Amino acid sequence: MAIALQFAGFDTNNLRVSVSPLAELMAVLHVWAEPDHHFESSDEVQAIARNLDERMIAEFNALSPLWARFRARFFFPVGTESNQTFDRELAGVAALPLEEFVSMAAEAIRGFSKDLPAALELLHDEKIRREFLDTCRSRSLGRFELAEQLLEDPEKFRRRIIGFCSDCWSSFFRKEWEDLALTIGRAAAQLAGRLNRADPIATIASLSVTAKAFLGTSEVRFDKLQQRRVKMSQRELLLVPSRWIGNHLTVKDNAGYPVIVHFPAQTRQEELLQIQQMRDRLSALSADSRLELFRHISAEPMTTSELAVRLGQPAAQVSRSLRVLREAGLVVSDRHGKLVYHRIDTATVLRMGPDLLATLTR
Structure with a gap:
């Protein structure tokens, strides 16, 4: 509308x-x-x-x-x-x-x-x-x-x-x-x-x-x-x-x-977020597999291979899940030497409630 x-x-x-x-x-x-x-x-x-x-x-x-x-x-x-x-x-x-x-x-x-x-x-x-x-x-x-x-x-x-x-x-x-x-x-x-x-x-x-x-x-x-x-x-x-x-x-x-x-x-x-951006963030967390991955990296930064072992999933599947979360702005990936660690973007996650309300009501 x-x-x-x-x-x-x-x-x-x-x-x-x-x-x-x-x-x-x-x-x-x-x-x-x-x-x-x-x-x-x-x-x-x-x-x-x-x-x-x-x-x-x-x-x-x-x-x-x-x-x-x-x-x-x-x-x-x-x-x-x-x-x-x-x-x-x-x-x-x-x-x-x-x-x-x-x-x-x-x-x-x-x-x-x-x-x-x-x-x-x-x-x-x-x-x-x-x-x-x-x-x-x-x-x-x-x-x-x-x-x-x-x-x-x-x-x-x-x-x-x-x-x-x-x-x-x-x-x-x-x-x-x-x-x-x-x-x-x-x-x-x-x-x-x-x-x-x-x-x-x-x-x-x-x-x-x-x-x-x-x-x-x-x-x-x-x-x-x-x-x-x-x-x-x-x-x-x-x-x-x-x-x-x-x-x-x-x-x-x-x-x-x-x-x-x-x-x-x-x-x-x-x-400020577009409604589509908020929809992407909610969608990124709607899949059980991505939410479980998200819970693991909320506790500590982890590499793709570590996540694959923890989740019992192929590394390629973990990479796809990480890409969806990263494109939604929920995950940050940092390189340390030869390794890339993935972590949640804490500030973005903390704002999701207020951002959702502001997006819906403005």
């Missing part, structure tokens, strides 16, 4: 890099809400949470569907200005037309965008409203309660979100942003420079290891658990760097607003 951005007819004057403090606050809240998907940052965000009062923690828990897997669009820039202050971004949320705010909030509360009824139908058509609430209830009681509150009084709901974000700013995020702004600003400036020097499609694809550029068809595909194609002709595109989002890339393409690519500013992309 993939999200494909189709750039045929795209005007590069509509491509910008934007720094967004509100999107970065949303990233912090997302990590806090889903620590299992962001284990590399969970300790940092928990340290922040320990300094918050019970009222803010309760409000965070109640509103968390808005920044869970399907982040609300209004947390990302709604205009084309490259860099805005936190207050101006919140003012942009307050100024959104009510119907569009309701659509963005309803989409996030439900947790997926497919076949979302129009805002006016959600607000005024009793049958459609009831079906929407039933869908939210089937997902969780918390989502159902949020949906009820949204449809009962959308403006009150909007004020609640803006108030919570303002409380986050004053209680912890103002200081956090002072530390982050330089890093994220530097990443934005570097990307803007690359876009000026290099092919924009290839540059956009370089933002994530999950992406592939198809220059012949002017397309970038992001490997995501979603399937859609976005025609970029006549659309604006904002590339928004994030430090807190880890290695997770998000694409938002709500009609009438700039397409957003929210990408990691610091993650070393060369260290």
Whole structure:
């Protein structure tokens, strides 16, 4: 599955890099809400949470569907200005037309965008409203309660979100942003420079290891658990760097607003795995004979001939097994004089659990 951005007819004057403090606050809240998907940052965000009062923690828990897997669009820039202050971004949320705010909030509360009824139908058509609430209830009681509150009084709901974000700013995020702004600003400036020097499609694809550029068809595909194609002709595109989002890339393409690519500013992309690489590693250990070999060399480095004796297998068969494990990045072979010793790559093996989770959820 993939999200494909189709750039045929795209005007590069509509491509910008934007720094967004509100999107970065949303990233912090997302990590806090889903620590299992962001284990590399969970300790940092928990340290922040320990300094918050019970009222803010309760409000965070109640509103968390808005920044869970399907982040609300209004947390990302709604205009084309490259860099805005936190207050101006919140003012942009307050100024959104009510119907569009309701659509963005309803989409996030439900947790997926497919076949979302129009805002006016959600607000005024009793049958459609009831079906929407039933869908939210089937997902969780918390989502159902949020949906009820949204449809009962959308403006009150909007004020609640803006108030919570303002409380986050004053209680912890103002200081956090002072530390982050330089890093994220530097990443934005570097990307803007690359876009000026290099092919924009290839540059956009370089933002994530999950992406592939198809220059012949002017397309970038992001490997995501979603399937859609976005025609970029006549659309604006904002590339928004994030430090807190880890290695997770998000694409938002709500009609009438700039397409957003929210990408990691610091993650070393060369260290992230393609799904095929993870599949190769799991496959390499799936055969009993290779797993038994792997257990032997996890205890101590061994030569091919030693392994053949230990396993009771021909040396040629052991060599084939070693080659599969080595190509999967799980085994390292070192020459000492005339002998070659094989050992597991301990660092890679220790990372397999976190790498698997990161590969599946980004």
